[in-house]
Amino acid sequence: MNSINPTITSEASQPDGPVVPVQEEKPAETVIEEGKTVGKPYVEDAKFKLRDVDVFYGDTRAIKKISLDIARNEVISFIGPSGCGKSTFLRCLNRMNDSIDICSVRGSLQLDDHDIYDPKRDVVELRARVGMVFQKPNPFPKSIYDNVAYGPRIHGLANRKSDLDEIVENSLRKAGLWEEAKDRLDATATGMSGGQQQRLCIARAIAVSPEVVLMDEPCSALDPIATAKVEELIAELSESYTIVIVTHSMQQAARVSHRTAYFHLGHLVEVNETNKVFTSPEHKLTESYITGRFG
Numbered sequence: 091m092n093s094i095n096p097t098i099t100s101e102a103s104q105p106d107g108p109v110v111p112v113q114e115e116k117p118a119e120t121v122i123e124e125g126k127t128v129g130k131p132y133v134e135d136a137k138f139k140l141r142d143v144d145v146f147y148g149d150t151r152a153i154k155k156i157s158l159d160i161a162r163n164e165v166i167s168f169i170g171p172s173g174c175g176k177s178t179f180l181r182c183l184n185r186m187n188d189s190i191d192i193c194s195v196r197g198s199l200q201l202d203d204h205d206i207y208d209p210k211r212d213v214v215e216l217r218a219r220v221g222m223v224f225q226k227p228n229p230f231p232k233s234i235y236d237n238v239a240y241g242p243r244i245h246g247l248a249n250r251k252s253d254l255d256e257i258v259e260n261s262l263r264k265a266g267l268w269e270e271a272k273d274r275l276d277a278t279a280t281g282m283s284g285g286q287q288q289r290l291c292i293a294r295a296i297a298v299s300p301e302v303v304l305m306d307e308p309c310s311a312l313d314p315i316a317t318a319k320v321e322e323l324i325a326e327l328s329e330s331y332t333i334v335i336v337t338h339s340m341q342q343a344a345r346v347s348h349r350t351a352y353f354h355l356g357h358l359v360e361v362n363e364t365n366k367v368f369t370s371p372e373h374k375l376t377e378s379y380i381t382g383r384f385g
């Protein structure tokens with residue numbers, strides 16, 4: 091984790107001179123009010139309603155009383171210093187944290203007004219509705235076709251081979267990969283470039299017609315050209331899906347998202363329209379982060 095030592099600046103008047111900025115050292119904890127997020131954390135047409143969410147790893151509280159709405163068909167970016175809880179919070183949205191024994195999630199987390207953590211909920215079905223793309227492209231060691239067809243097969247989405255072919259083609263088209271892949275559908279996916287593999291993983295995620303796609307630093311292993319392709323894809327996909335993206339790149343957040351959420355030490359400090367976050371942030375800590383004072 092990075093060391094965090096933001097400074098909060100105030101101003102002091104000198105008797106005969108101009109106003110001089112004075113640096114007061116205030117630890118971040120003292121300028122964060124638990125459970126309070128400045129800006130616009132709530133929306134009218136919420137796909138996700140998340141209230142007072144706490145996440146613990148054993149006794150350590152990694153997420154502290156976060157409340158947030160995520161709108162239908164919005165792209166929202168989660169940004170903040172390393173270790174501030176972005177991925178942990180993201181993984182709550184499709185219960186990816188379930189696989190971590192010491193992890194416990196508290197609070198109210200709703201998808202379309204239904205409890206995500208309802209013990210009776212079918213987690214496989216949840217993850218089909220809320221798909222995920224990871225930092226490192228992780229295609230199965232199978233053919234390109236079988237990677238995309240995997241989800242539709244296990245969810246019984248195609249009765250005939252021709253239906254499955256159509257799903258595979260449409261998913262590869264949406265992921266901007268059809269032209270590159272159509273003549274080598276039987277080739278092994280691991281032989282593709284990193285950028286192609288990541289778009290294949292996006293095709294695999296959308297093949298089961300999810301409503302939401304979670305992306306955890308999807309471009310961090312990609313070169314700038316492959317990154318640009320994935321970002322273009324995010325813009326296109328946002329017409330049909332809700333997209334939540336964790337990114338270390340503020341430029342990427344600024345390019346792809348409608349709203350940006352700034353996390354700090356497990357708190358959600360600020361959520362606002364992306365343009366506002368990067369031009370006139372409301373919280374001092376957001377400002378310190380985007381101006382590069384820490385993180």
Ligand SMILES: Nc1ncnc2c1ncn2[C@@H]1O[C@H](COP(=O)(O)OP(=O)(O)OP(=O)(O)O)[C@@H](O)[C@H]1O
Nearest residue numbers: 147152170171172173174175176177178179190192
């Ligand atoms: N499996 C785990 N077991 C125990 N602690 C964990 C686990 N995963 C994350 N943590 C801790 O929870 C806190 C939040 O981590 P998380 O990975 O969510 O942060 P992040 O903001 O996504 O970081 P980064 O930007 O570095 O990926 C950190 O203190 C981290 O060490």
